[in-house]
Amino acid sequence: EAQVTQNPRYLITVTGKKLTVTCSQNMNHEYMSWYRQDPGLGLRQIYYSMNVEVTDKGDVPEGYKVSRKEKRNFPLILESPSPNQTSLYFCASSSVRWGFTEAFFGQGTRLTVV
Amino acid sequence: AQSVTQLGSHVSVSEGALVLLRCNYSSSVPPYLFWYVQYPNQGLQLLLKYTSAATLVKGINGFEAEFKKSETSFHLTKPSAHMSDAAEYFCAVTISSNTGKLIFGQGTTLQVKP
Numbered sequence: 393e394a395q396v397t398q399n400p401r402y403l404i405t406v407t408g409k410k411l412t413v414t415c416s417q418n419m420n421h422e423y424m425s426w427y428r429q430d431p432g433l434g435l436r437q438i439y440y441s442m443n444v445e446v447t448d449k450g451d452v453p454e455g456y457k458v459s460r461k462e463k464r465n466f467p468l469i470l471e472s473p474s475p476n477q478t479s480l481y482f483c484a485s486s487s488v489r490w491g492f493t494e495a496f497f498g499q500g501t502r503l504t505v506v
Numbered sequence: 507a508q509s510v511t512q513l514g515s516h517v518s519v520s521e522g523a524l525v526l527l528r529c530n531y532s533s534s535v536p537p538y539l540f541w542y543v544q545y546p547n548q549g550l551q552l553l554l555k556y557t558s559a560a561t562l563v564k565g566i567n568g569f570e571a572e573f574k575k576s577e578t579s580f581h582l583t584k585p586s587a588h589m590s591d592a593a594e595y596f597c598a599v600t601i602s603s604n605t606g607k608l609i610f611g612q613g614t615t616l617q618v619k620p
Contacts, residue, residue, distance in 0.1 A: 396549075423606035432515065434596060434610035435550075442605075450607070482549060486606035493557070494540070495606055497549040 394419050398483050398498035405473055405505055413468045413501050415483030421496075423488045424466040428452065429480040429500075438481075441466055442488075473505040508533045510599050512611035520619050525569075525584040527614050529597030532578065539580040540598045540608065541571055550596065556580060567591070592618045 396417045405411050417424065425440035427450075437450030441460040455477055457469040466485075470477060483498040513528040531537055538557045542550040554565025561573040571582045580597060594615045598608040 425606060427610075432612055434510075434512075434612045435598075435608070436610070437607055440605075440607060484550075484606070484608075488606055492538070492600060492602070492606050494552050494555060495550075495608055497542075497551075499549045500547075 394496065396483055396485050396496050396498040398481075398501050401499060401501060403501060403503050405503070407474055407505055408472050411470050411473060411503075413470075413481060413483075413503070415466045415468065415498060416464050417466075417483075417485040417496070418464065419485060419487070419496065420463065421485040421487045422463075423492075424460070424483065424485045425450065425495075426456070426458065426466070426468045427482045427484065429482060435482065438468070470503075473503075475505050477503065478505050479503060508537065508599050508609045510597050510609055510611035512595075512597050512614050514614055515612060516615045516617065518617040518619060519587045521589055522586050525582070525587045525591065525616065527582040527595050527597075527616065529571075529580045529582065529611060530578055531580060531597075531599045533599060536575075537599045539571075539573060540600075541565065541569070541580075541582050542596045542598060544594045544596065544613075546593070553582070553595075587616075587618045589618050589620065592616055 426438040427435040439458040441447045481501045484495040486495040509532045540555045541553040556573045564570045597611040
């Protein structure tokens with residue numbers, strides 16, 4: 393089954409404690425990205441990756457890091473989380489080889505930073 | 507810059523009534539347009555997409571949307587609401603088939619009353 397898998401689904405952490413949210417896709421997609429969803433703001437892109445070892449900032453990258461060492465994995469790293477990073481996070485992947493058609497989303501990770 | 511505006515953060519309809527969720531976009535080039543649905547505690551699922559073919563697009567679960575270039579709109583409709591349609595709906599746009607980046611609207615929560 394084609395899917396994007398995020399872990400964990402729920403996470404409560406304290407300010408300043410480094411954390412990683414994992415994302416894996418099994419569709420051999422080139423393009424992967426992270427979004428955060430906040431009430432009234434919709435989803436906003438944090439970082440994206442066009443392929444292995446190719447990453448770039450999205451619209452709201454401050455406070456986040458990513459890496460793309462393997463095509464299937466695209467972890468999101470918060471080196472020093474702060475309360476304003478409390479949000480619902482989604483990983484997405486898509487194929488752009490023959491033109492973008494749709495993005496596939498993970499189930500989401502609800503992060504609370506206290 | 508591209509942007510998406512969804513009119514109405516909350517829409518309430520009675521079961522069996524027409525569903526109309528409004529989406530207007532801003533784009534300097536012909537866009538690709540999408541509607542995604544998010545059920546509680548789940549990720550985003552593609553409802554339908556417009557990629558410059560037919561202007562009336564049919565999606566899953568009886569939903570459809572019409573691309574109107576003159577009005578820069580892509581409103582989502584369903585003739586008869588079902589209780590299971592209660593969810594949050596997002597309109598999104600991308601201007602390039604070479605990237606997977608989506609610009610999302612703020613979201614509209616659909617409530618269906620018995």
